[in-house]
Structure formats: C-alpha cells, structure tokens
Amino acid sequence: MDLTYFLDRFSEPWVLTIGGFLAGALFGGFAQQSRFCLRAAALDFAHGVFGVRLSIWLFAFSAALLGTQLLVGVGEVQSQEARQLASPQSLSGAALGGIMFGVGMVLARGCASRLLVLSATGNLRALLSGLVFAVIAQASLRGILKPFREWLAGLWTTADIGGNDLIAHLGLSQTVVIAFALLWFAAGLAIAIRARTAPWQAFSACVAGFAVPLAWWFTSSVASQAFDPVQIEGITFTGPSADTLMLFLSPAHSALDFGIGLVPGVFAGSFVAALLTRELELQGFEGGRSMARYGTGAGLMGFGGMLAGGCAVGAGITGASVFAVTAWITLSAIWLSAGLTDYALNGRPVRNGQAGAAMETP
Known part of the structure; x- marks a missing residue:
C-alpha cells in the first residue's frame, strides 16, 4: 500500500493515529456485535460448556x-521487527502478569477490551472500571508502581532462553504454522455448528480478529515508507489506554501514534454498532461491594497487563499471532487463573450448560 501521499500531507504521527482509529473502530464495532469476550470463553471452558462464547x-x-x-x-x-520479537521480553512477567490479569478479569467481569466496548454502549460500571484500569496501567508504566513491575519483570527474561520466537524455537515451517491456525478455526467451527452460533455473530468475530493482522499490515506499511523509525504493532489495550489517559490529562506531553488512535476508535466503533442495533443502555453499580469488586479487578488487570506486556488481546491474540513465547505463556496463565478464580468465588463449576447466567458481562 502506497502511503507516500498521506505521509507527505499529514505527517507520520497523524497517519498512524488515523490508521489506529480506523482499525480500532473495525475491532470495536464487530467485537460489540459478536460479544467477543475472553472471560466468558474461559469460564465456559472451565465449566465444561463448549458453546457460543467459546466458538x-x-x-x-x-x-x-x-x-x-x-x-x-x-x-x-516483517514479524521479526515487532516489539514482542525484536527485544527481550519478560517470562516471569508473562506468567505473573497473566495470572493477575486472569484474576482481575473475573472480578471485573470482562477483560480490558470488553470493558472498553461495553462502556461505549452506556455501561457505567465498565466505564469506571476501564478508567481504573488505565490509571493503574499508567502508574505501572511510568509511575509509582514502575519499580515493582520492573523488578518482577527482570526475574526471568527471554534472553535466558535465546529469544522470544516460538516458531524459531520449535523449528516450524510457515506451512505448519498456517495449518496450526486452521486447526483453531476448525475447532471454532465445530463448536459453533454444535452450539448453533448465529452466522452474523460468527462473521463478526472473524472480522474483529482480522483487525489484528490489519493493524500489523498498516503499521508495517507505514514503517517501510516513513522517514523516521516506526514501531510495527498490532492491537493491544494496556499501553494505549495509559497513553490515551495521559493525552487527556497532559496533552502537551503526549505524542500521537497508532495506539492513541486505537482506544477512541474502539469506543466509537462500539458506540455506532450499539446505536445502529438499538443496544445502547445506561447501567450502573449495584451497591458498594460490587463497586469494590470491579475496581479491584480493574486494578489487577492494569498492573498485570503492563507486567505481562499486553492484555487479553494484546498478548493473548496479537502477541500470539506472531508466536511470541511470552504471549502464549500469558494466554495460558489468563485461562488457568480465570477458571481457578471463578471456582474460588462460586464453588464447583456447573456442568449442565447453564453457566452463562453466572458469566454475563457487566
């Protein structure tokens, strides 16, 4: 894609920001329509329910x-230029951060991306939780929690195992990697057929997922044509949420980039989708205990996501899509800790297929 005209006319930061907004709007709109949610899928799996949410x-x-x-x-x-593969990453952070994120995701009843999507539909619980998430993420990135995060992250890094590229570690060919991805799609299709997932919902989930390679492709195109160095990236919410918060609090010190456009783009896409389908509805908290639970969960996700180097989407999907070792560790830790946290809160999982009532997003 030739971006020379746009780069000359609008400058690299603005092109990246606009591209981030459009990619975010695509993800947000179709994530809202598909009800995409890692928490719901993880708890369905823990309950032995292979249904719509998992598909x-x-x-x-x-x-x-x-x-x-x-x-x-x-x-x-050029996946080797992605941050996840181009620089050393934290293995200890991936494991510990993934555990924290999984626990927080269950307490807040939604991961970072889901909270952002829901807040655009009028869910005030999700909006406040998202703000807590962004504040703690910023404190972990540059604030008072930064030393603690860096200490945990430094306990074990990918430098100790010779890099973060899982494909290189396993010696896999491109054909095998693509076949592996097709197996995941086949599993989703089999579950969708059995659970009678609505075709539009399945299509929307696929489009939301394709927003990730779209982001990789767009930032790669800008990087190959821009004069100044540009970091190629996919879709993630921990760092961009923190940066977007600072854009509103201290705009003079905030630089425009892909992530700055991504967060408002997701919000806008979700809002438009909910508006067109008449799903806008104001919702609030149900007492102080509920508010404390959501806030605690959001805080754990903010710190855990920054420690892990990404959230349920940033590490669990974007990082996994380039087969970063740390991303697969984080994803596994999120799934495991989410199931265990749900068990600790609600007791023995039900297996009658009616788990959904306990797993409604906020």
Whole structure:
C-alpha cells in the first residue's frame, strides 16, 4: 500500500493515529456485535460448556493467527521487527502478569477490551472500571508502581532462553504454522455448528480478529515508507489506554501514534454498532461491594497487563499471532487463573450448560 501521499500531507504521527482509529473502530464495532469476550470463553471452558462464547473467541483468535501468518508468509509483515520479537521480553512477567490479569478479569467481569466496548454502549460500571484500569496501567508504566513491575519483570527474561520466537524455537515451517491456525478455526467451527452460533455473530468475530493482522499490515506499511523509525504493532489495550489517559490529562506531553488512535476508535466503533442495533443502555453499580469488586479487578488487570506486556488481546491474540513465547505463556496463565478464580468465588463449576447466567458481562 502506497502511503507516500498521506505521509507527505499529514505527517507520520497523524497517519498512524488515523490508521489506529480506523482499525480500532473495525475491532470495536464487530467485537460489540459478536460479544467477543475472553472471560466468558474461559469460564465456559472451565465449566465444561463448549458453546457460543467459546466458538466466538476461537473464531477471533484463529482469524488473527491465520491473517497475520499469511501476511508474514507473503512478506507484507516483517514479524521479526515487532516489539514482542525484536527485544527481550519478560517470562516471569508473562506468567505473573497473566495470572493477575486472569484474576482481575473475573472480578471485573470482562477483560480490558470488553470493558472498553461495553462502556461505549452506556455501561457505567465498565466505564469506571476501564478508567481504573488505565490509571493503574499508567502508574505501572511510568509511575509509582514502575519499580515493582520492573523488578518482577527482570526475574526471568527471554534472553535466558535465546529469544522470544516460538516458531524459531520449535523449528516450524510457515506451512505448519498456517495449518496450526486452521486447526483453531476448525475447532471454532465445530463448536459453533454444535452450539448453533448465529452466522452474523460468527462473521463478526472473524472480522474483529482480522483487525489484528490489519493493524500489523498498516503499521508495517507505514514503517517501510516513513522517514523516521516506526514501531510495527498490532492491537493491544494496556499501553494505549495509559497513553490515551495521559493525552487527556497532559496533552502537551503526549505524542500521537497508532495506539492513541486505537482506544477512541474502539469506543466509537462500539458506540455506532450499539446505536445502529438499538443496544445502547445506561447501567450502573449495584451497591458498594460490587463497586469494590470491579475496581479491584480493574486494578489487577492494569498492573498485570503492563507486567505481562499486553492484555487479553494484546498478548493473548496479537502477541500470539506472531508466536511470541511470552504471549502464549500469558494466554495460558489468563485461562488457568480465570477458571481457578471463578471456582474460588462460586464453588464447583456447573456442568449442565447453564453457566452463562453466572458469566454475563457487566
């Protein structure tokens, strides 16, 4: 894609910001329509319910993996230039941060991306939780929690194992990697057929997932044509949420980039989708105990996501799509800790297929 005209006319930061907004709007709109939610999928799996929510997550996940690896295969995305692979990452942070994020995700009843999507539909619980998430993420990135995060992150890094590229570690060919992604899609399709997932919902999940390789492709295109160095990236919410918060609090010190456009783009896309389908509805907290639970969960996600180097989407899908070792560790830790946290809160999981009532997003 030739971006020379836009780069000359609008400058690199503005092109990246606009691209981030458009990619975010695509993700937000179709994530809202598909009800994409890692928490719901993880708890369904923990309850032994292979239903609609699990199929939706698998569709989005496999679409991101397949789309990204196809672009890598044809040379449109240089995955080795991604932050997850180009620089040392924290293995201890991936494990510990993933655990914290999974616990927080269950307490807040939604991951960071889901809270952002829901807040755009009028859910004030999700909006406040999202603000807490962004504040703690900022404190972990540059504030009072930064030393503690850096200490935990430094306990074990990918430098100790010779890099963060899982494909290189396992010696996999591009064909095997693409076949692996297709297996995830086949699993989602099988579950969707059995659970009678609505075609529009399945399609929306795939489009939301394809927003990840779209982001990789766009930032790679800008990086190859821009004069100044540009970091290629996919879709993530921990760092961008913190940066977007600072844009509103201290705009003079905030630089425009892809992530700055991403967060408002997701909000706008979700709002438009909910507006068109008449799903806008104001919702609030139900007492102080509920508010404390959501706030605690959001705080754990903010610190855990920053420690892990990404959230349920940033590490669990975007990082996994380029097969970063730390991303797969984080994703596994999130799934495991979410199931254990739900068990600790609600006791023995039900297995009658009626788990959904306990797993409604906020």
